[in-house]
Amino acid sequence: MRALEATELYRFYHAGDDEVVALRGVALTLDTGEFTALRGPSGSGKSTLLACLAGLDEPDGGVVSVLGERMTRRPEPERARLRARHFGMLMQSGNLFEHLTVRANVRLQMEISGHGRPDEIDGLLDSLGLGGLAGVLPAHLSGGEAARAGLAVALAAKPSILLCDEPTAEVDAGTEQLVIDRLIENCRSGAAVLVVTHSRPLAARADRVIDIRDGGIVHG
């Protein structure tokens, strides 16, 4: 089933007289059960694309549809409703409430979304190699641990569409395999997963690899 469809996405930024074309006519589909990797050099438009797909940013042209409903050119409260109902997101930062422990961050997400049960939290954290860190505040986590804790929060709501920006940066090879296994498990249980990554092991296990350069898809 088609979970997400984006057609002809354009996004321009203006800095003084200069115009940056961050996205130039990107078309992309994500299907339920599909694990897609998105690769591209720094500045190629990956974060901009993720933000437009999730309705966090409004593209200057093109349309994003989520499970048959249009996301683009709708008021922010409606986009927020669609986002809360369908998306889990791991962004490069800002995924955790700093005053809450890892466990409390995950529990809060479960409460907000109405998905998941508190007795599932330990299993979820264990599956991401965070078993011993449930009671820790985000300020005491390493970069890789914070990314996995953010992923646990994203997974807690059992989203239909999971968008992740670099979930395996700063982790060792063993932990990376744990994260990849968890992402694939999430796909097999019915989510569409898009992962921005520079990791070869992750791209090697994706169903599909898409490359973006200068705001345009060059392969995929």
Ligand SMILES: Nc1ncnc2c1ncn2[C@@H]1O[C@H](COP(=O)(O)OP(=O)(O)OP(=O)(O)O)[C@@H](O)[C@H]1O
């Ligand atoms: N708020 C902004 N104002 C102006 N230009 C921006 C803004 N955000 C992004 N850009 C520019 O848009 C282009 C795409 O940026 P984007 O952050 O999407 O790339 P990226 O592939 O995610 O990069 P990275 O891998 O370094 O995070 C870059 O040229 C960037 O400088």
